[in-house]
Every structure is written in C-alpha cells, then in structure tokens.
Amino acid sequence: MTALVPLSAAASPDPTPTPASATAVSALLEVRNLTINYASPRGTLRAASDVSFAIRPGEVMGLVGESGSGKSTVAMAILDLLGEAGRIDGGEILFEGTDLRRLSAAHRRRLRGDRIAAVFQDPFTSLNPALTVGRQIAEPLVQHKGFTPRQAAPRVEELLAEVGIREPRRIAQSYPHQLSGGMQQRVLIATALGCDPKLLILDEPTTALDVTVEARIIELLAGLCESHHLSALFVSHNLGIVNRICNSVCVLYGSEVVETGRTRDVLARPVHPYTKGLVAALPRITTDRRHRLSSIPGTVSKLSGASESCVFAPRCPFAEETCRRLPQALRGDAAGNSVRCWKAEALAGTPWPEESTASRPQAAPPARTAPLVQVEALRKVFGERRSILPWLRRDGTVAVDDVSFTIQRGEVLGVVGESGSGKSTIGRSLLALIEPTAGTVLFDGADFVKQAKEGDRDLRRRAQLVFQNSAASLNPRKTVGAAMERPLVLAGRQGEAERREMIAALLTRVGLPAAYADRYPHELSGGERQRVNIARALATDPEFVVCDEAVSALDVSVQANILNLLADLRDELGLSYLFITHDIAVVSHIADRVLVVYGGTICEEGPIGRVLRPPYHPYTEALLSAVPRLSGAEDGPEPERILLEDSTAPPGGGGCAFRGRCPRKLGAICDERAPPVQTAADGHRIACHIPLAELAERASVFPELAALH
C-alpha cells in the first residue's frame, strides 16, 4: 500500500482488502461503486447498485447470492458482456489499475480471453458441437498470441494435461458430444487458461454437474489458482463450494453488497441478517427428521431504483422501524470485513431465529401393514427394437435394471442418484407415465400400469407428481385457478362456487393468498409457482406424491420453505412421498428411508440414519464425501475426500454398474458377477462384492453424527 492512496477505513492489520480500504495498487481487479440498470418495458430495473469489491493477485473471491441478486450481472459487466438492455450507470471497473470502461471496445476485446478469462455454467452449450475440442482450445491462442493452429497443437495438449485429462492427444481430436460433462468443463477450463490469464471469472462453473464430478472440478480449480497464482471471481449460489475454494466472499442481496470479508469469518460467523438466514437455511446432513429447516420468509422484491430503506428489511426478522427509513451503508470493521446493517454490532452474536420444532409431532413409525407401493423387478430399456430381422434389431439403453422396493403408508422414501442413474425413470414408472419393459408396480395392491392404461381415473387421482421445473409444469396461458380447477372438474366437483372455494382453501393450505387464483404463472416467483404445483397435486386428494427434484431449482432460502411445507403436508395429510433428488442433504431432512441408485441399480438401501453411517457402499461413501459443506474451524479438519473418476457411460454386460468408477474395485469378480445384496442391519442393504465387515471398517464421513444407539 502506498501513502498516496487515501484509506477511508483505519488501516487494518489484515492484508485482505475491504471494499472501503482497497487500493488500486494492491488489487488486480477492483470494482468501485458499480451501478447497473436494465431497461425493461416497465421502466428500469436495478441489477447492481453501488457494488464495490477488490480481488488481489492470487485471491479467489466468491460472489454469492440468490437468483436476482445481480451476481451474474456484475460478472458480465467485468467481461463487457452485458448485452443490449444492461447499462452501466456509474462506477469503475479497475483491472490492474486501469478503468476498463475508459478503454476502447477493441482494447477490451484484447484483454478478454487473454488477461481475463471466463468459464461459464453450462459446459454442454459453451462448446461448439461442430468443432474439435483441440481447435476450440487453440482459438484464444490464435486470437491473442498469433499462433497458427498448427503451432498451437503442442500447447493445447499441454493445457489438456494440466486440467487432468489423461490422453490429451486423443481428446484434442474428439468432438464435445464424445466427452462427459466433467470432461467438457475441464476442456473449457483449459481454454480459459490458454493465454495465461491473470484473472478468471467463474460463473457457476459446477452447477450443471453431478456432485462427485463437481468435487473434482473444484479440486482442479483450487489447485490451478494456487499453482498459477491466479485470481478468480467465483460466482455461485452454493455456500458449501464457496467455503471450499474462496479466500474471501462478497454476499449480494437485492443488487447490493450486504456483507463481505474473509470466507471463514463470514460463513462461520455471519453478521448481516441475510447471511445469517442463508447459512441457517442451508440443508445440512441430519438424521433428525423432525428438525425444521430455518427459512427466510418472503421473496426478493424487484427493485427499480435507489431504495429508501434497507433492501432486506421486508424479510428481516430483526427489522425495526429505523430499518425502513434508513438507507444502509457498508461499514467495515477492524478485521477487514464489512456489513451493510446498522445493527451489525448488536446482532453479532444473535443467531437466526430457529423454526419451532414443537409443532411437529414425532410421526408414528409407518405401520407394517400392506405397503402402499410395491415395485417388483422393475426394468426399463429405452430405444430397444426387437425384430425377426437381425439388422433391424437394436439394443436399447438400460435406464433401470431390476429394481425392487416398497413404500409404506405415510412413509417418505428418498431416491438419491446422479444424472443418468435412472431415478426419474423410476419415479415416472411408478406413475405409469413410462411403461416398464419388465416388472410390476402395485399401488395399494392393484397393478398401476394396467389400470392407468384402462383409464382408471381414480387410481390416477391417488398418485401425483411435483416437478422440478416450476415454470414448465404450469401452462403459461392458464391462470393458477384454471390450472387447479381441472383436477377438481375431473374429480366430479360440479359446482363452480364449490370449486372456487376449494381452490382458495388449497392455496391457503400451501401458504399463498387465495387471490393468486387469478394470476398467470409468469407473475409468480419460482417458490410461489412450486407452491402452486404442490397445491395442484393436492387438488386430487392423493395418497402418494412423487417429488421429482421438487426443490432442486429453487434458491436456498425458498428451498427450505418448500421442504418444510412438504414435511408439514406429509404429517397433516398422511401422504407418502417418493422423493427424488441428487442432494443427499435435502433427502436427510425429509426421508425415512433412502435408496442410493447408480446406473439404474440400487447400490444401497436403508433408513436414512443407517445410510449416512458406515458400512457404506463405495459409491455412497464417495457421494457423501463429495457433498460441499459449511464447516467452521470448530469442526476440526475436513475429512479426506474421495474423488471419483469423471463419470463415464456405465459399462454394459454383467457385473457391478459402478465398477468403472469404483475406487475400491476388487478385480475380475466386479466385472463378471452382479454384486450380492448384503444385509448390514434391519432394512439396511448394500449391493457390493466387498464383505460387510470390510465396508464397516471405513471411518464415518460425518463424524459429527452421533454413533447410532
């Protein structure tokens, strides 16, 4: 720090810069008072207001916030990719001391991809499917370094090797569709590294990937940042990942920075009420099903200008009259952290209010009577064609292979797996949306598939589905009321007044005002739409609901709300759920029992408390260890992570579905014979060739969970 630069805050002993005290000299990237507006048909929308932060060389900063917080807008502004509607209305973006906004467009273009590189969320659309991977990695080299494509080839291979790809020469010549999602993301990282940039902008780089793949990519990024002394801006909604990779963090809410500082300070001891809420709402692995998740009430309001009050006041449990009158300023403390809340000192030790657990009675253990749903040897093959003519025959893709399970009345069965594990196919087969290739699905003793085919509406009524995509599951041209009315009409509710009353009751039931019946889906927020979806599913008065990633697309604070709602409905209406998710922390909050599926087969099954503790199936162990967590210093060192190979297509033929990625593969036996199902305890079954005793020797992934009994 030089004396020339005035410091507005007291010089802190900690060198981590704060927005207020950052100096242009020490920071690689400094964003100062950035204000961005979007022009929309209904006036301007504020996407970033007065956003300031600084990233020093070698520092990885997390930019955290929920959808609509403006985090991606800020990242795009740094990359000069705001688009037509976005307009920077104030502030500076200083890169190595020069304001990017003062540079010519051509100059900025020269920086982009050379000194500042980016990796985006979706590897599947970020690569051009018509060009080889090698050519795409070479592009920035050709553009910025004047290489010919031929000259670039050795560098391309070097880069691929650097991002952990084992056969760089072969991969360079392949096309994007031939690679898995994890490999594609590695390729994009290699592309970004090509010109030896100073700054990486990472916009949710792992959100589209499976947990086990995500763990590897994060490991890779963390390693690269360290070895290349790279700075990075890591945009993410996932606090667990931010905790793992970022030195400092900047929390955005409603287009403003609400809290910023060192990661371990902010996430372990959040000061701003919003950060407190965000951390509290994060589903953690638990074995106590009665535990209610903390949630942040309300939704993010759309801002259309400078606000008169604290942006978070409408949702803040600590808000008082002053908060609504006083615009908040970001204030730094001695440790270099800053908070935008005038009550920061008073609230420092106050935790986010806990949801009362008293209201939830311990649900009686599901009765051991006849199961509600019984699945026997379910098998589904897609795209298979049988013919007497051999050249017309085609082997299909096995999505689900020999899966059997039962669901009791009032029980919640979680199905956990990664993309392509067949979990959605299982859910849809249960509802007869997909016709199984083999096996039976009995619903309350009746053959569901057969009955549904014969048009049995009563059976249809009793089993419903809540979708992942709350927008796509509502017809955009129908009001909420119209969407909910149909199931009632089909159920024979003739009177219009009666139906309207029932719709109002259902909306109230899921925590929405009855007036929402007149709204169109696009007028609601994601969480509200998901409530409508749940209300619509409830309209038929079902006994069994399949929740297919029902909370996965929602922001953390809303996710907690919906999970609590689903848990309440289960308790009050005695519903059974099949809860499909990729997130084991979510499932631990709601499920009684869990199936862990891989490659269309069940590898482990049991009560949630037992699945989370050893003995583990090797896949379950890897899956659990890959879950990003918020662990403060008090939790001790993080346990060793088990990193799996990037996912590849499950090998065909006999043998264990997981053998291709299994870190504990025994040998030929895994390739040749299907693993035996071993019973570890009552209802806890593991399909693996490794003897139970050996599986049980592994340490628990969650030592914080008390030993069972």
Place this chain on the structure above:
Amino acid sequence: MTAASQTPAAPARSAPKRWPTSLVLGIALLAPLLVVAVAGPWLAPYPYDEMNIMSRLQPPGPDFWFGTDEYGRDVFSRTLVGTTNSLVMGVAATAISLLVGVPLGLVAGYGRGRTDEIIMRCMDVLMSFPPILLGILVLAVTPPALWKAVVAIGIVYVPQVVRLTRAITLELMQEEFITAARLRGESTAYILFHEILPNIWPPLAVESSLRVVFAILLGAALSFIGMGAQPPSSDWGLMISEARPFVEQAPWIALCPGLAMGITVIGINLLGDGLRAVLDPRNTGGH
C-alpha cells in the same frame, strides 16, 4: 412459523394492457380496406367495367386519378371493386389451410410414430409440387372459377401450417404441464385443444398473417395466368397481369393495384404482430 404466515404480500399488478403500436397501425391500414371491400362498387367514381375507347391509356389526372387501362376503364374504380375478390381470396384460402392444417399438425405432433410419418410424408408430397402447378392441377380439369382458386390456394398452404403446428406441438409435448395433464387423466382431445392449442395460436397468428399475403399474391398469380378471377371481373392480380403488355407505355395501370396490395400486406403483417403481443399473457403484469 407456519406456512400460511410466510405468505408474501401480493405485489401490485401492473397497469392495464396498452394496445401495441403495430396493432393500432395495422387496424388503421386495414379498416379502410374492409370498408372498400364491402362498399367498393358504390365508392368507385366509374363503373368498373365501363369502357371508354376515347380515353384509353390516359395518365393519372383530375378525371382519372390513377389513369385508365387499354380499354379506357378507370384503374382506380377497378382497384376499389377488386378489393373484395383479393381480400376474400387471401382470407378464405388461409382459413382453409388453417382448418385443415392445424388438426393434422396437432395429431402428427401428439401421436408421433407412424401417424406422424404418414401425415408428414403426405405433406412432403404436397410440398414438392410448385404452388402454381398445384393450383393449375386443381383448376385445369374444370372451368376456372374464383372459389376453386381459393380452395387450391388453401390446399397449397396446408403443409406449411401442418409443419409449424407440429413443430410447436412437439416442443410443447416435452413440457411438464402436459405430463401433469396426462397424470390427472385428461383425455387426448382435452390436452390437444385446451392445453396445446392455446399455446399454438400466437405463432400461428403471425404465420397466418403472412399466409394471407402469400395467398393474395398466389391468387394474383393464378389470375395472371387466367386461372383465378375471370375478365372482365376485377382483381388486383388480374389487373397487374393485364397491365403487363403496357408497362412501358402506361406504367400507372399496375401502380394502383400494386399499391393496394402493398397496403394490405403491410397492414396484415402489423396486425399479426400486434395480435401476437396482445394474445400473450406474459406481456401483462409483472415479470
């Protein structure tokens, strides 16, 4: 905290919808045309078929605003009277192609598999004929008449409507609200006409407005080769075709029907565009 107490305050709904400029302009252009289509014969300064050999091929002037043709007929009067034929041809032909094409497209997109194959291959055959040839084919066997030309044009444009409808249906079939409808036991007819069809209208409205224009142009082409409106009756396409031999001597003969056609095309396009904006519920209320 119970679920009910977390109810977010209902945000205020935005102002009532305003008519888009394109819709207003489109109506402003088309409304006079409709008046003319109905009242053309009474508005025309001269009878459309009154020949006046003394004043043939007169340039535009105070007596004849848009000049006269080879027989000395007033071009302006003929254009006014021809409005009916042209508009009817365009709108009726489009209606026929929609009436046939939309259900076929829905069935093809919903049924997929063999149904889809059969319908789409038939459409491919239909499309492989040049439109004019298909028109001629329909008309050649029997004496030409305006209504036959309308039917022919309608059939020519069926494949385009089927393709568009099918493409949108296929896309919508992936949407989860269709799965939700199947799940609650809706009939196929309900899903097709109450869930899918309302989502097809907006793109179809835009497409149809273009269709009307193409139909008028194709009708003109058919009249041009003598398969549509028959002389001495009046039709814009027929008029342009009759003006062809005199295009150097008396270019004004084609000017007036050409202008009328231009106004129609622009008006209908604007109307279609405006309709799409109005029909979309997403253009009302918040985000």
